Amino acid sequence: MTTPVLEATGLRKEFDGGRVAVDDVSLTLPPGGSMGIVGESGSGKTTVARMLVGLETPTAGTVSIDGESLNTGRSTRHGRAERLRRARRIQLVFQDPYASLDPRQTIGVGIDELLRLHEPDRDRRRDRAAELLDQVGLDARMARSTPSALSGGQRQRVAMARALVSRPKVLVLDEAVSALDVSIQAQVLNLLADLRDELGIGYLFVTHDLAVVQQVTDELIVMHQGRVVERGTTDQVLTAPEHAYTRDLLAAVPREGWRPVRHL
Numbered sequence: 001m002t003t004p005v006l007e008a009t010g011l012r013k014e015f016d017g018g019r020v021a022v023d024d025v026s027l028t029l030p031p032g033g034s035m036g037i038v039g040e041s042g043s044g045k046t047t048v049a050r051m052l053v054g055l056e057t058p059t060a061g062t063v064s065i066d067g068e069s070l071n072t073g074r075s076t077r078h079g080r081a082e083r084l085r086r087a088r089r090i091q092l093v094f095q096d097p098y099a100s101l102d103p104r105q106t107i108g109v110g111i112d113e114l115l116r117l118h119e120p121d122r123d124r125r126r127d128r129a130a131e132l133l134d135q136v137g138l139d140a141r142m143a144r145s146t147p148s149a150l151s152g153g154q155r156q157r158v159a160m161a162r163a164l165v166s167r168p169k170v171l172v173l174d175e176a177v178s179a180l181d182v183s184i185q186a187q188v189l190n191l192l193a194d195l196r197d198e199l200g201i202g203y204l205f206v207t208h209d210l211a212v213v214q215q216v217t218d219e220l221i222v223m224h225q226g227r228v229v230e231r232g233t234t235d236q237v238l239t240a241p242e243h244a245y246t247r248d249l250l251a252a253v254p255r256e257g258w259r260p261v262r263h264l
């Protein structure tokens with residue numbers, strides 16, 4: 001059996017005041033696999049994503065990447081090294097790249113800044129930056145633009161190029177295409193499928209958008225009130241949901257012209 005690229009067992013998160021946001025969530029992603037986590041607002045999806053990438057410390061449970069367990073305990077002596085190691089393998093792509101891009105910095109300078117962490121040679125960094133822009137379907141000339149000159153879809157591609165800098169094995173996409181128009185969304189989802197084929201990268205899609213998971217995931221987890229209530233292949237879960245909550249989620253999706261709405 002191949003070692004899962006990402007494995008989480010018994011993840012739990014209690015926030016201050018004892019509120020349990022995530023309770024006993026386990027998941028396994030094979031190399032190059034694609035999994036969706038769906039659930040309504042507040043079901044704990046984002047908290048799971050943040051624990052997987054190391055932005056949140058689990059109250060209990062473990063996360064392993066490539067079979068190597070990452071110490072999820074509070075600040076250890078090896079905390080910083082471990083965070084870097086994790087960043088090399090798993091990266092989070094947010095919904096709104098505009099918020100995470102420095103408005104004064106050109107795309108090229110921003111990517112170069114990240115590449116410096118991995119590559120001291122300037123020429124090699126330049127070549128790698130061109131390769132990254134090409135991989136996400138952006139013209140090399142875009143390197144000279146600032147974020148405000150780009151469209152939402154282009155900014156999302158920049159966010160992906162930045163996430164790919166460290167050659168991660170897994171991308172966690174948290175509502176990453178929700179804010180885009182449907183046609184642009186389709187282009188970005190196609191790009192993700194191409195990257196998966198080319199680079200063998202695995203995906204975890206955190207979303208409330210069932211149309212998205214249907215297009216791009218093989219497996220699906222349904223969360224409700226911090227717990228996993230159903231899991232299976234995406235086809236199975238969407239066509240023959242077993243849990244009443246999943247059936248409710250599906251029923252809430254108007255078929256024609258349905259557009260996802262972000263709960264703010």
Ligand SMILES: Nc1ncnc2c1ncn2[C@@H]1O[C@H](COP(=O)(O)OP(=O)(O)OP(=O)(O)O)[C@@H](O)[C@H]1O
Nearest residue numbers: 015016021039040041042043044045046047048263
């Ligand atoms: N830093 C925090 N401190 C306290 N409670 C939090 C914190 N972050 C999240 N929560 C709570 O944990 C629960 C799960 O939130 P989470 O953001 O993971 O849900 P979600 O399914 O991703 O929802 P959404 O789609 O709206 O982002 C919510 O009740 C939320 O209020």
